[in-house]
Amino acid sequence: MNAGPALGASDKLTFLLSLVPYLMDHESVSVSTVAAHFGVSPERVRDAVNLIAMSGIPGETRQYLHGDLFDIHWDEFETNDNIVLTHLVAIDDSPRFSAREAAALIAGLQYLSSLPENADVEAIASLMAKLTRSASATPSQVVVSSTEPGEAIALIKAAVARGVQIEFDYLSSRGGHEARHVDPMRIESVDRDWYLRGWCHLRGAMRTFRLDRMSGLRVTDVPAGSGSAGSLPDTLFQGSDSDLEVVVELPAAAVPLLADYAPQSAGPDAADGLVRQSIRVAHFHGLKRIVAGLSGLVTVIGPPEARALTRDWAAAGAARYDEAVPGDREG
Amino acid sequence: MSTIPDKPSRVSVEERLFSLVLALIATEIGLTKAEILSTVQGYRQRYAVGGDNASLERQFERDKDDIRELGIPLETVEPPDDPGSNHHLRYRIPKGLYELPADVSFSADELMLLKLAATVWREGSLSGESRRALTKLNSLGIDSTDPVLGYSPTLRVRDASFEPLSKAMDRGQIVAFQYLKPGEGLPRRRRVAPQAVVLHEGRWHLFGTDEDAQATRTFLLSRIVGPVVTVPGATFVPGGAGKGQEALAELDALWRANLAEITVEPGSDAAVRLSKRQAVEPGRDPGESTVALHYTDLDILADELAGYGPEVLVRSPSALRTAVLARLIRVRDAHADAFLESDAEKEGTE
Structure with a gap:
């Protein structure tokens, strides 16, 4: 697994405390085996072993004498890159999980259990109980409810497993329908929304698709992967040079609601605690939906086209209530 | 040595x-x-x-x-x-x-599932915790196959308040934050004893005791608009295991009890997306353009539906109808002045 970029002291301490019992269970083990097992670099294993071998307890003399320290077979370590623990101090078993560590795994399991192929509810429930017992405190109350991502996920997973393309009708955020052929690579969810990331053959590029905008999803027999050697960027969305800048006015406190659109201060603040911010959007048709969905908190100042589109969108929405009586069907 | x-x-x-x-x-x-x-x-x-x-x-x-x-x-x-x-x-x-209790052990299959569970937290909140939990699991020396990575469902928590809230919850600290309640225009400072953080219907909720109201409240993390700070010296006794499930059960019950009926414009964004959340109602055959939706909070749903503009028409309940219409009128009127000349050709593009 990934060792992560910035490892703090807590990661390093956890590694030391975990490495000792592992080494105890293995009479002699190579640095490379340990590195592979823990998913870390061989250098990190060597550093840790060096530190462990020099560590111990103050002891009765409070002088950290030889018998109060861990020891290893130094020749084996320095010559053959093998680790043999020859003397142990203080610890002899794996540490418990913290409340938050247990909670992270439990919430992860809850999330997985809502997916179709992890439907073994009993196995997951027993695993959660084990984690709870293995934690040094009551696991943090972070709870993930089951969601119903629908059959799309099962289909996409089947396509990934078979290494084939999928095809579907995609409704773009501009409102256009297009048939897409995609090499599926990964499914991610952000809060309530599910996304498919993969190589889009129509665009010839890596693309992110919302699952709820797909229809007619079908697994094909066309092999995937020929042109999609690139790796996935870690961010779901990248800003684009073609993004449009829009100036909006809103209460200062509401600026965080627009965090996805990189708000920047745009000119002097208006009266009544209102501020002007410029945000970046892919197109004005997306903007009008965002603004209409913020219950009047945000007003578009410019450009004029964006302002007019937003007004017309809301006006057309409001007008529907003039024409219809509740209970009527639309013609 | x-x-x-x-x-x-x-x-x-x-x-x-x-x-x-x-x-x-x-x-x-x-x-x-x-x-x-x-x-x-x-x-x-x-x-x-x-x-x-x-x-x-x-x-x-x-x-x-x-x-x-x-x-x-x-x-x-x-x-x-x-x-x-x-x-x-x-x-x-x-x-x-x-030490880990002596009678706890994990099978290779269980370990694989736990590895997958750890990768769910891809970044930010709880990813460090998952990583350290995995290191501890690895100390048990169990060999397991790595989970299939081609398909890796991940959970991203965007809300910056998640981290300070969950930490304060573990430590039994009372927190304060500015909360912009859906449907309101101005935030209000809340003091809350956090009891659980719950992902329900794709939204993160904080479940806790509002110290001023002295009652249990549910907050949307996305609506916490300022930093979460701990109130110095103010602590509480955490409710312990089960608080999270309790919160979830409440949200679920609320969600099931509320049903909205909406007409959607066929082929539109609203039709494609909302129909995927169609409530299953026994003995009821929804037409192609009618969608029934469960919801937990009327104002949140009203915000979302207003975003669809003319693509949706709320049938019921009438409070939701009123709320959506009021939002649309507010947005329309806020943008009402000027630019009358260039509008005509831009209409009817849907």
């Missing part, structure tokens, strides 16, 4: 913490602070005999917090003959509470 040389060279943070943990596990009766500072590797090098050790003491306080944060049960023992004395407090880590 006979003894560690007494040189005053810098001892790394992990070496100091590791030495502290070893020393506190090895002691049965515990060590006093003075004993720790004067003898344990990483402290003793900086200890001034008979001098001022204030900064070293602060270091020890921080180290204690860091160690506890990792789930290591660092205990404080009061001397029986001198209760209440800070001076003679002893510190130790009881081995039985430090």
